[in-house]
Amino acid sequence: xxxxxxxxxxxxxxxxxxxxxxxxxxxxxxxxxxxxxxxxxxxxxxxxxxxxxxxxxxxxxxxxxxxxxxxxxxxxxxxxxxxxxxxxxxxxxxxxxxxxxxxxxxxxxxxxxxxxxxxxxxxxxxxxxxxxxxxxxxxxxxxxxxxxxxxxxxxxxxxxxxxxxxxxxxxxxxxxxxxxxxxxxxxxxxxxxxxxxxxxxxxxxxxxxxxxxxxxxxxxxxxxxxxxxxxxxxxxxxxxxxxxxxxxxxxxxxxxxxxxxxxxxxxxxxxxxxxxxxxxxxxxxxxxxxxxxxxxxxxxxxxxxxxxxxxxxxxxxxxxxxxxxxxxxxxxxxxxxxxxxxxxxxxxxxxxxxxxxxxxxxxxxxxxxx
Ligand SMILES: Cc1cc2nc3c(=O)[nH]c(=O)nc-3n(C[C@H](O)[C@H](O)[C@H](O)COP(=O)(O)OP(=O)(O)OC[C@H]3O[C@@H](n4cnc5c(N)ncnc54)[C@H](O)[C@@H]3O)c2cc1C
Numbered sequence: 001x002x003x004x005x006x007x008x009x010x011x012x013x014x015x016x017x018x019x020x021x022x023x024x025x026x027x028x029x030x031x032x033x034x035x036x037x038x039x040x041x042x043x044x045x046x047x048x049x050x051x052x053x054x055x056x057x058x059x060x061x062x063x064x065x066x067x068x069x070x071x072x073x074x075x076x077x078x079x080x081x082x083x084x085x086x087x088x089x090x091x092x093x094x095x096x097x098x099x100x101x102x103x104x105x106x107x108x109x110x111x112x113x114x115x116x117x118x119x120x121x122x123x124x125x126x127x128x129x130x131x132x133x134x135x136x137x138x139x140x141x142x143x144x145x146x147x148x149x150x151x152x153x154x155x156x157x158x159x160x161x162x163x164x165x166x167x168x169x170x171x172x173x174x175x176x177x178x179x180x181x182x183x184x185x186x187x188x189x190x191x192x193x194x195x196x197x198x199x200x201x202x203x204x205x206x207x208x209x210x211x212x213x214x215x216x217x218x219x220x221x222x223x224x225x226x227x228x229x230x231x232x233x234x235x236x237x238x239x240x241x242x243x244x245x246x247x248x249x250x251x252x253x254x255x256x257x258x259x260x261x262x263x264x265x266x267x268x269x270x271x272x273x274x275x276x277x278x279x280x281x282x283x284x285x286x287x288x289x290x291x292x293x294x295x296x297x298x299x300x301x302x303x304x305x306x307x308x309x310x311x312x313x314x315x316x317x318x319x320x321x322x323x324x325x326x327x328x329x330x331x332x333x334x335x336x337x338x339x340x341x342x343x344x345x346x347x348x349x350x351x352x353x354x355x356x357x358x359x360x361x362x363x364x365x366x367x368x369x370x
Contacts, residue, residue, distance in 0.1 A: 002028065002030070003030055003098045003099060003310075004030055004032055004036070004095075004096065004097050004098045004099070004100070005021065005029070005032070005097065005098070005099045005101065005307065006031075006032045006079055006088060006095050006097035006100050006101070007031060007032065007033045007034070007103060008034055008088065008100070008101065008103060008104050008105075008284075009034070009035055009101060009102070009103035009104040009105055009284075010033050010034070010035035010037075010040060010063060010066075010073065010103075010166070010287060011105050011282065011283075011293075011296065012037075012261065012282060012293035012294075012296035012297050012300075013041065013101075013103035013105075013107050013281040013282035013283075013296035013297065013299055013300040014033055014035070014101070014103040014282075014300070015033075015040065015300075015363075015367040016281070016296070016297045016300035016304070016366075016367070017031075017101060017281070017300035017301075017303060017304050018031050018033045018066075018068065018071045018299060019068065019071075019105065019366055019367055020072050020300065020308075021304055021307060021308070022071045023067050023314070024067035024304075024308045025155045025308065025311060025312070026069045026070055027068055027069040027070045028066075028070055028311075029069065029070025029071060030070060031070055031071045031072065032042060032072050032074060032095060033071055033072070033073045033074070034073075034074045034075075034076050034078060034088070034090065034095070035063060035073070035074075035075065035076075036075065036077040036078070037063070037075070038062060038063060038064070038075055039061055039062045039148045040060075040061045040063065040368075041052075041053070041060055041061070041064060041126050041156055042059065042293070042360055042363075042365070043154060043293060044061035044155075044158070044161075044281070044356075044360075045159070045360075046124065046125070046128075046129035046157070046279050047121055047123065047128060047129070047161060047162060047165060047341055049126070049129040049130060049133055050123050050128075050129040050130075050132040050133055050136065051133075051136065051165050051166075051169050052133055052136075052137075054218070056126070056129075056130050056133075056309040061364060061367070061368050061370070062314065062368075063075065065368045065370070066367070066369075067101070067261070067369060072151055073312075073352050074090075074092075076090035076091055076092045076093075077090055077091040078090050078104070078252050079091060079252060080252065080255070080256070080259070081100075081102065081256040082256070083100065083256060083257070083258050083273065083275035083278045084275060085299045086098065086100045086143070086275075086277060086278060087097075088100070088119070091166050094322075095139060096203075096292065097142055098277065098302065099278075099279070099307060100277065100279070101276045101278075101279045101280075101281060101303060102121035102253065102258070102264060102278070102281070102284055103270075103278065103280075103281050103282050103284065103296070103300070104249070104250045104252070104253055104264075104275075104279040104281045104284045104293055105282060105284055106154060106247040106248065106249060106250075106252070106283040106284065107247070107248060107249065107250040107251070108122070108124060108125060108245040108246070108247060108248075108291045109245060109246045109247065109248045110133075110245055111241070112149065112245075112246040112248075113149040113150075113152065113218065113219065113221065113245065113246060114220040114221070115220050115221030115222055115223055116149065116220075116221055116241075116243055116245060117209040118221075118223055118225020118239065119221045119224075119226075119347050119351070120147075120221050120223070120228075120241035120242075120243045121135055121241060121242055121243065122242070122243045122244065122245050123162060123242055123243075123244075124153075124158075124243075124244055125246060127134070132242070132355070135240070136169065136240075136241060137173075138177075139170075139175075139179070139239065140173075140175045140178065141175065141178035141179060141239070142178075142179060142180070142238075142239030142240065143180040143181075143182065143237060143238050143239055143240075144166060144170075144179060144181050144182070144238065144239065144241075144242065145161050145181075145182045145184060145218075145228055145236060145237075145238045145240070145241050145242065146162050146163045146166065146182070146183045146184070146243075146244075147182075147183075147184040147217075147218035147241060147242070147243050147244070148184060148185050148186055148217055148218065148243075149183065149217055149218050149219070149243055149245050149246045150186070150217055150246030150247065151328070152216065152247065152290065152291055153244050153246075153247050153291065153364050154186070154247065154291040154292065155290075155292050155293075156190075156191055156281075156290055156292075157191055157201075158244070159183060159185060159244055160183065160185075160190045160191070160201050160205075161329065162242060163181055163183040163205070163210050164204060164205075164208065164210070166181055166242070167181060167208045167210060171223045176202040179207075180211070181208075181209070181210045181211065182210070182211040182212075182213055182236060182283065183205070183210060183211065183212050183213065184213040184217065184228070184236070185212070185215075185216070185217075186215065186217040187214065187215065188214050188215050188218065189202070189214065189229060190202065190212070198290075201313055202228075213230070213236070215303065216230045216231055216232060217230065217231050218230060218231075218243065219231045221238075221241060221277045225237075226238055226239065228241060242252070246307060247261075247283075247291070249260050249262055249264065249278075249284050252285070253284055258273060258278075259277070259278040259361065260286075261286070263284060263285060263286040263287065264280035264284055264285045265285075265286050266279070266285045266286065266287060268288060268320060269319035269320055270302070270303075270306065270319065270320065271299050271302055271320060278304050281296060281299035281300050281303055282295070282296030282299055282300070284298070287299070287320070298320065298321075299320060300319040302317060302318075302319070305318075307362030352360045
């Protein structure tokens with residue numbers, strides 16, 4: 001009988017795993033891939049949308065375009081996960097699995113930051129980025145805060161990138177001199193594992209008059225007074241607030257009993273949870289790497305390689321090293337091999353711009369046949 005592999009979530013991790021299994025096993029892959037959305041959007045595309053560098057429809061990659069032997073995509077909302085029975089309930093029915101892979105990412109906890117929903121904006125969801133597309137053109141003077149409301153959060157360099165892009169955006173509109181920009185981050189430096197990257201970013205902030213507020217997070221907003229309250233009680237006035245909401249695992253994961261301290265603990269070498277034949281990959285899991293798409297993909301490759309061996313035979317794959325089974329990308333920060341994460345920095349260059357374009361294009365081609 002065919003092994004039923006049910007993959008929950010079609011983000012970086014779920015898409016890579018489904019692709020890999022289809023490539024290796026063809027129509028025998030037996031993969032059911034479930035997501036509640038009708039399209040995938042790269043995280044960094046949200047910055048393009050908010051600053052009107054791309055239209056919302058341009059950055060959507062519809063799941064309807066996934067045509068892969070052995071992979072069935074279902075647009076359903078997962079409402080319950082039973083990891084003991086390997087059964088998933090959705091708004092449309094239930095699915096029994098022989099192998100369950102939870103790749104549901106990290107969700108946002110807006111209520112954890114009082115005032116954020118009423119008096120601020122966030123740029124970490126597609127809806128938030130689309131709203132900001134309307135709000136940003138109305139901002140012509142005063143103080144903008146790019147503020148992180150909790151750690152861990154996805155893609156640690158993204159708030160720094162947002163502050164730099166905001167500077168460019170306001171400069172192009174000729175209003176930069178009438179505006180201030182502050183960046184509130186819960187770390188001492190912009191990208192702690194990479195001192196060189198952090199130094200370059202701090203120099204870029206100084207050059208552009210972007211105030212960096214280190215080691216603090218935004219704990220609430222008082223929209224009536226136009227004030228952001230930091231976790232030490234200090235207050236920063238704002239006219240425009242661009243927030244990174246506090247993250248947590250999706251409710252359905254928290255309610256499944258799989259999570260501890262907000263995320264799903266896994267064996268960091270194999271990505272197995274404490275439940276037999278249940279894996280967790282990417283942002284939803286606790287592994288010791290940052291929440292970023294490249295790490296979710298790496299985790300997917302390790303689980304994919306192990307499932308291929310199980311179904312086809314062959315050598316057991318190498319353990320998870322943050323990037324996954326024998327594939328080497330450009331590695332700036334190494335999180336798992338030493339006692340402390342270490343990073344290297346490459347000077348900004350047009351080659352790196354091309355590399356970033358290639359990053360998106362290669363995945364569009366691999367996952368969506370584009
Ligand atoms: C602004 C920004 C910029 C970023 N830039 C980069 C970058 O340059 N490079 C990089 O590597 N990473 C970047 N990231 C981070 C990256 O997007 C995430 O780390 C990555 O998407 C995580 O992959 P994942 O597969 O674990 O989860 P996700 O990609 O979040 O996928 C989870 C999926 O589960 C689905 N889901 C959740 N709950 C349910 C439910 N109940 N029922 C059905 N479906 C559900 C969601 O719809 C989603 O499609 C960025 C993120 C942001 C916000």
